[in-house]
Amino acid sequence: MDLDEAFGLVGEFGPRQKKLTAFLVLLQVFVAFQSMLIVLVGAVPEYLLDQEWMPSSTEVLAKHVRFVSNFTSIATEWYLIKHEAYKVSLASSLYFAGLLIGNIMFGPLSDKLGRKPVYLTGLCFDVIFGYVSAFAPNYEVFAVSRFFVGVTNGGMSLVAFVLTQEYVGKSFWALTGSLTNLTFAVGIAIYALLGYYIREWRFLAFVSNSPGLFFFLLSFMLPESPRWLYSQGRTAEAESVLQYIALGNGKERVTVKLKQCKGTVKKDNSAPGVLNLVSHPILRWRTVLLMYIWSGRCKSTTAFLIFAGLACIFTMCLPENTGGFFFSPRILALYGKLTVSAAFNIIYIYTSELYPTVVRNAGLGVCSMTCRFGGILAPFVPSLKSLGPSVPFVVFGISGLSAGFLTLLLPETLNKPIAETIEDLQMPTYQMLKNKKAE
Structure with missing residues (x-):
């Protein structure tokens, strides 16, 4: 089987x-x-300085500062205030x-x-x-x-x-x-x-x-992981893990016998790796799209991301005192946060379904890497207010809308087989998805 x-x-x-x-x-x-x-x-925490001038060093600063709050932090221990x-x-x-x-x-x-x-x-x-x-x-x-x-x-x-x-x-x-x-x-x-x-x-x-x-x-x-063992051609070990799962599930009489995995990984330079995400045409296309979508934050993700983008745009357009309670800018901002969180939850699952087992973690790692870039750059977006108060909302709104629509270019994974090896992407099911997308 x-x-x-x-x-x-x-x-x-x-x-x-x-x-x-x-x-x-x-x-x-x-x-x-x-x-x-x-x-x-x-x-x-809040603090008081007994000098109006800026202390020249941390040692001098420590002698002239008094923290008001009753908790400690690295800021209170190493005086990470002012120039620090x-x-x-x-x-x-x-x-x-x-x-x-x-x-x-x-x-x-x-x-x-x-x-x-x-x-x-x-x-x-x-x-x-x-x-x-x-x-x-x-x-x-x-x-x-x-x-x-x-x-x-x-x-x-x-x-x-x-x-x-x-x-x-x-x-x-x-x-x-x-x-x-x-x-x-x-x-x-x-x-x-x-x-x-x-x-x-x-x-x-x-x-x-x-x-x-x-x-x-x-x-x-x-x-x-039995899937990883199977994708590596270690069929006997995969059978052992599945047998262990069967026993724990109360199925003592079940005997698992797997057929040899096609496209078994060879222990040589041709073994799948992160470079396959670039060299393989199907994986390259998916990786480029997913990296952009992750940076903004799957078929089911589309609606969430588009709504998040629209929420940002409407937040930009509506004055604070208009729109009623459910359509006020602050409530729309919360709607946007809710939908981005929902999309972020789904995209983890969707990404893992799009990559074969032999490169699943590599693909997920590369895609989530772009999210980390987004986390590093996001604090700087509010500084764009200097160009206009609406600019940050435009940036967030466009990124959500574009990421949502781009997911339409990716294949659906519901009720579809999971690829174990890169060779599985050439199976009729995957070829049909590829050809449909090309049309």
């Missing part, structure tokens, strides 16, 4: 898969803690730069070496550098550790997301993907609650990082 038939036999989303998925979904709480850490540990205030934003930017690099590195590595070893390595170093951040003796060590937390956290969470997809049958990919993004949002709320009760920044960083150690120790029990 082929892999999709095997999942139908052992169960697409049985008790065993629910436990594996729940574990990886809950991991997103830890990912959210690390992503939001700088928001609280970098907070700048930029260092808080710099630490945040370094984290996002690390995310960008992690997405590029970990995707191709997990496609080549396997999901589990790359995931475990990333989580291990994520925890280590997280503790370095909590006990950093100075700002320089803290900033560098945040960069490496970004590298490992971004890469590891990307692999974890793909694992939640590849443990289950394709019909449940939307569910597991949505749960992952939903739990990330819950993690942000929990982190805010921690910050309310923990007022000392080092202790907050320590507590926020500690769940990662728990997840790391339990992650050794996770099996390798």
Whole structure:
């Protein structure tokens, strides 16, 4: 049988898969803690200066400043105010730069070496550098550790997301993907609650990082992705993992026998990698479109992105006191945020469905990389107000509208087979989609 038939036999989303998925979904709480850490540990409280002049150095500044609030942060410990205030934003930017690099590195590595070893390595170093951040003796060590937390956290969470997809049958990919993004949002709320009760920044960083150690120790029990094993020609190992899933789903008498995967990866220079995203015509077309769509934020994504763009345009056009409650500029802005978030949730799932298993993480990593660029550039968009108060809304609106319409050029994946290898893209089903698009 082929892999999709095997999942139908052992169960697409049985008790065993629910436990594996729940574990990886809950991991997103830890990912959210690390992503939001700088928001609280970098907070700048109110302060008073007993001098009107600007101190020439941090040492002099420390003697003349008094912080009013009752919480600590890297700003209060290392006096990151006045001429040193930029260092808080710099630490945040370094984290996002690390995310960008992690997405590029970990995707191709997990496609080549396997999901589990790359995931475990990333989580291990994520925890280590997280503790370095909590006990950093100075700002320089803290900033560098945040960069490496970004590298490992971004890469590891990307692999974890793909694992939640590849443990289950394709019909449940939307569910597991949505749960992952939903739990990330819950993690942000929990982190805010921690910050309310923990007022000392080092202790907050320590507590926020500690769940990662728990997840790391339990992650050794996770099996390798059966889809990745199958795509690599390791059929016997894939059968073993599927048999393990069948037993956990209460199907002791099921015997899984897979047919050999066509286009088995060879251990040579022709092995699939990130370069295939450029060299292969189908993958190149999809990657270019998806990179732009990700930078703005799939067939089902179209409506969300178009509505987000229209919300920005209407927000620009309507005065603050017109349009009633449901169509006031602020409510329209919230509508836009809601639809962008919905699109962002779907695009993770849709992107993973468009790439074959052998380059799935590489494709997802390259596409999410453009989102990191967007995260770095987005804070600068409001500065365009100097050209006119409506310019930022025009930029956001046009990017949403254009990204939404561009998704119409991509194929639908609902009830379509998932490609395991690049050669699968030449199967009749994929050729039909390609030819239809060319017409």
